[in-house]
Amino acid sequence: MSDPTNSPGQFSSTALSHADLSACDREPIQTPGAIQPHGFLLGLDHQNTVQLCSGTAEEYLRRPLGSVLGQTLGHLLGEASGSALLAALQSSGAGAPLSAAGLILPTLQLPEQGTEQRTANPLLFEVVAHQAETAPGATDKISAGNAVRTIVEFERVFAPVDPQAIAACLYNFVARIRTLRDVQSICEAAVAVIRELTGCDRVVLYKFDREGHGVVLAEERAQEHFSSYLGLHFPASDVPAQARRLYLLNRVRIIPNVDYEPSPLYAARATADGGDRGAFSVLAPDIDLSNSVLRSVSPVHRQYMRNMGTVCSMSVSIIVEEQLWGLVSCHHHEARYVPLRMRSACDFVMQIVASQIESQQNAATLRLALEAKKIQARLLAAMASPAQPGPFNAPVGYQHSYMDGLATQPDMLQQLLHADGAAIVVGNRVRCFGITPSEAEVLPLVDWLRESKQDELFVANNLAATYPDAARFTATGSGVIAISVSKLHNTRVLWFRQEIVETVRWAGDPNKPAENAGQNAHTAMDPRHSFEEWLQIVRGTSAPWTDQELEAAREFRSAVLEVVLRRAEELAELASGLQVANDELESFSYSVSHDLRAPFRHISGFSEMLREEEAERLSEKGRHYLATIMDSARFAGLLVDSLLEFARFARSSVSMQSVSMEHLVDAEWQAVLYDELKEASHPSASQSAGARSRKARTSFSIDFSRGPLPQVMGDPALLRQVIRNLFSNAIKYTARQPKPTIRVTSEILGAEFVFSVVDNGVGFDQQYAGKLFGVFQRLHRFEDFEGTGIGLANVRRIIGRHGGRVWAEGKLDEGAKFFFSLPAVFPPNQL
Amino acid sequence: MSTLKPILIVEDNPNDLELTLNALEKSRLANEVIVTRDGAEAADYLFRRNTYANRPVGNPAVVLLDLKLPKVDGLELLKMVRENEETGRTPIVLLTSSREERDVVNGYKLGVNAYVVKPVNFNEFVRAIQDLGVFWAVLNEPPPGSARVGRNG
Numbered sequence: 008m009s010d011p012t013n014s015p016g017q018f019s020s021t022a023l024s025h026a027d028l029s030a031c032d033r034e035p036i037q038t039p040g041a042i043q044p045h046g047f048l049l050g051l052d053h054q055n056t057v058q059l060c061s062g063t064a065e066e067y068l069r070r071p072l073g074s075v076l077g078q079t080l081g082h083l084l085g086e087a088s089g090s091a092l093l094a095a096l097q098s099s100g101a102g103a104p105l106s107a108a109g110l111i112l113p114t115l116q117l118p119e120q121g122t123e124q125r126t127a128n129p130l131l132f133e134v135v136a137h138q139a140e141t142a143p144g145a146t147d148k149i150s151a152g153n154a155v156r157t158i159v160e161f162e163r164v165f166a167p168v169d170p171q172a173i174a175a176c177l178y179n180f181v182a183r184i185r186t187l188r189d190v191q192s193i194c195e196a197a198v199a200v201i202r203e204l205t206g207c208d209r210v211v212l213y214k215f216d217r218e219g220h221g222v223v224l225a226e227e228r229a230q231e232h233f234s235s236y237l238g239l240h241f242p243a244s245d246v247p248a249q250a251r252r253l254y255l256l257n258r259v260r261i262i263p264n265v266d267y268e269p270s271p272l273y274a275a276r277a278t279a280d281g282g283d284r285g286a287f288s289v290l291a292p293d294i295d296l297s298n299s300v301l302r303s304v305s306p307v308h309r310q311y312m313r314n315m316g317t318v319c320s321m322s323v324s325i326i327v328e329e330q331l332w333g334l335v336s337c338h339h340h341e342a343r344y345v346p347l348r349m350r351s352a353c354d355f356v357m358q359i360v361a362s363q364i365e366s367q368q369n370a371a372t373l374r375l376a377l378e379a380k381k382i383q384a385r386l387l388a389a390m391a392s393p394a395q396p397g398p399f400n401a402p403v404g405y406q407h408s409y410m411d412g413l414a415t416q417p418d419m420l421q422q423l424l425h426a427d428g429a430a431i432v433v434g435n436r437v438r439c440f441g442i443t444p445s446e447a448e449v450l451p452l453v454d455w456l457r458e459s460k461q462d463e464l465f466v467a468n469n470l471a472a473t474y475p476d477a478a479r480f481t482a483t484g485s486g487v488i489a490i491s492v493s494k495l496h497n498t499r500v501l502w503f504r505q506e507i508v509e510t511v512r513w514a515g516d517p518n519k520p521a522e523n524a525g526q527n528a529h530t531a532m533d534p535r536h537s538f539e540e541w542l543q544i545v546r547g548t549s550a551p552w553t554d555q556e557l558e559a560a561r562e563f564r565s566a567v568l569e570v571v572l573r574r575a576e577e578l579a580e581l582a583s584g585l586q587v588a589n590d591e592l593e594s595f596s597y598s599v600s601h602d603l604r605a606p607f608r609h610i611s612g613f614s615e616m617l618r619e620e621e622a623e624r625l626s627e628k629g630r631h632y633l634a635t636i637m638d639s640a641r642f643a644g645l646l647v648d649s650l651l652e653f654a655r656f657a658r659s660s661v662s663m664q665s666v667s668m669e670h671l672v673d674a675e676w677q678a679v680l681y682d683e684l685k686e687a688s689h690p691s692a693s694q695s696a697g698a699r700s701r702k703a704r705t706s707f708s709i710d711f712s713r714g715p716l717p718q719v720m721g722d723p724a725l726l727r728q729v730i731r732n733l734f735s736n737a738i739k740y741t742a743r744q745p746k747p748t749i750r751v752t753s754e755i756l757g758a759e760f761v762f763s764v765v766d767n768g769v770g771f772d773q774q775y776a777g778k779l780f781g782v783f784q785r786l787h788r789f790e791d792f793e794g795t796g797i798g799l800a801n802v803r804r805i806i807g808r809h810g811g812r813v814w815a816e817g818k819l820d821e822g823a824k825f826f827f828s829l830p831a832v833f834p835p836n837q838l
Numbered sequence: 839m840s841t842l843k844p845i846l847i848v849e850d851n852p853n854d855l856e857l858t859l860n861a862l863e864k865s866r867l868a869n870e871v872i873v874t875r876d877g878a879e880a881a882d883y884l885f886r887r888n889t890y891a892n893r894p895v896g897n898p899a900v901v902l903l904d905l906k907l908p909k910v911d912g913l914e915l916l917k918m919v920r921e922n923e924e925t926g927r928t929p930i931v932l933l934t935s936s937r938e939e940r941d942v943v944n945g946y947k948l949g950v951n952a953y954v955v956k957p958v959n960f961n962e963f964v965r966a967i968q969d970l971g972v973f974w975a976v977l978n979e980p981p982p983g984s985a986r987v988g989r990n991g
Binding site for chain 1: 851853854857860935956957958959960961963
């Protein structure tokens, strides 16, 4: 029928579940008001008087309905049989009240119709009883129906079963199934044994997916009567919702012959005086037959069977964890009365199968959960201790270093959810691993997730259905799981699955479940006719994420949150410890400031007075000593001031803003020139002759240039300090150059801007480069280049607090290059 | 009666005192210089108590106040002076070694008129003292409180 090449199906599963047959969901299948005619039904009141019977009671009991209703079992079945049944009913469940589930009572013999001698050729009936339940909404107009407490069904046995053969078959099956380790082989064994027990032409086992569509996992059949359904999909609408509910309650159904004549139910009519012995009877449509073995089925279902080409249909529910996991369905080309005791054996088989499936699933779940736990532990370990700054370039210990740690284990990360690829997102920076959409495609997806407030877990295996832009990257990102770790920093982890172009073989076109409407009286509820294979190409969909994978993602998220929180607490603790240390340092530097500066001031002051008032009485040597004392005192004061400044940087808060490095560098060079100018016009009187000579040449003669510089995020006051220190350094060490040059440039390297300040001064020996940025570290003799050894330490400290690095390259007498880096895009709130 | 108000120096460190006096000498101000060696003594002078009970009425032109002082420290004295109605408007300059921010903040909170960190360099120190002396003792219009001097004395 359908040509697969012409009709690649493009329908959504949701459209399918709302197919026309949903009208079936409203059919009164629990209260059909009739039974199938291969037996009869009696409804007893609390005195065990018959208040309800099926039309077939008339023929099997050979009495008019009027003399069935109002009678006792003994009266109808003979004293011996009647009291045996009553006794069995009353002793049921060791005195427990009869439940809704059927109870099998002793087999009953009745004389064949038209024969007077009961023993000659008796009819055999299996007897099943269950507690009556009136359908909700039934009124009390038919009081007889309401009076029914117990429903007893008598099902005709056409061929007696051999209990020993059943027992042997079950024994062999149980022995075999214990050796099977996967669901597929368990299902195959199940259909084989069900076919062996029932003798039906075709036995198929469906498994229902999350949407309720069935797929045939296993099949046994006689080829001459039926084609194969193996691997075919059946749309969810084939089994209406209320049928599914019914299948949970009553696990076994049989329609031995599709062309049966339904036998209606009758109840005794209550008389005006309240008596119920009236000979009149009325139809009793409101009796709930959910648990009945003879229940008449929906005409739609019978039509479905005819369309399918089967005369007999029997099905057994597979119930796993209280859900309808699947069905075993038996078809036969002619009427087949599978006896009750045989059906019970089938139910027994399928219950064992269900428990085996459940335990296999549990074992698999456990195994996967264990594996996920192990991977999670390793990921968390990597997150907790990042060896070095990673792609997010976060200083160790800061928030984003977890993500840097995670980025060191991309394989593990993918394996956690069996994904084809993963992406880590911090702020607006993305890092992709494995097979994923491009970073440029992931970012808008992340924005969309944030805008649609997907702040915990987002799952899709057909992403384009919820996020249309994903249509552009179905190949790499049809399936997605995304977790949010930090709303504040927009930190997320995403896992991707590739598209799997799947060809689904439907048993008939699922878009047309109710074709040929109009030719049948049940127009709106005519089931589909075609069970021909119909191919659907499913695109834009990945392999589904399993419940275990969702659980693993959820657990990973909460574990990461825990790590982040714990680290935040540790950092807070550390910070409060540092605060104490800082406070101590502060009061220390306070007293240093006050107490050390004073004596230096005194030395300087008194030396000066000595020089002014007594200089002519001093020898040349004495004046030299005096000058040295004054120079030293001045330098000591400078040293104390620098130290205090250094301590102050440690405590000052960094206020980040956008800074133009071009403006900052230009302004700072001007400031350096201005200082030089001031120094030149007011040379410090206390400076020694040596110091003055070193300052003799001013910065005016320096050839200064810079390249284009970027905009950065930083604290302008602190960055100015950095440039100032690097400038004064460069000026100082180019002092002896006849043609001093200083050049500032920058370039972008990875996620960083790298700035360099290059001079052609005296340089330094590269092997000491590491010492340059330490406090009080000097590479030159004091008399050559005066300095406190604190300037570069300040540079390192400030750049470090901006998330950057400092380093230097140099060669003796060939100039020096000082470098510092700043993150190119600086995540907010990091400092 | 001299129209020039005296300059009050509150300084405990003899070296600093000598340097300050030397600097003032260099600035050739005609004002009388009164030296007190701790906060309590300065308070006695300002409030005319104990040894200063009999000094002529009137507030100094300016008080050069060290921050760290025995008995009553600079900020305490500043507070006392500001809280007293008669001395409340006397110009006070804090002279100190410390650049510490909290001293600056506290000083201005308590109503100091100027705050000078004593430079290590003696020439700068001389210049600072001279500037202070000229500004507060000569150029600055005396606060209204000084007017009472004439009536009472």
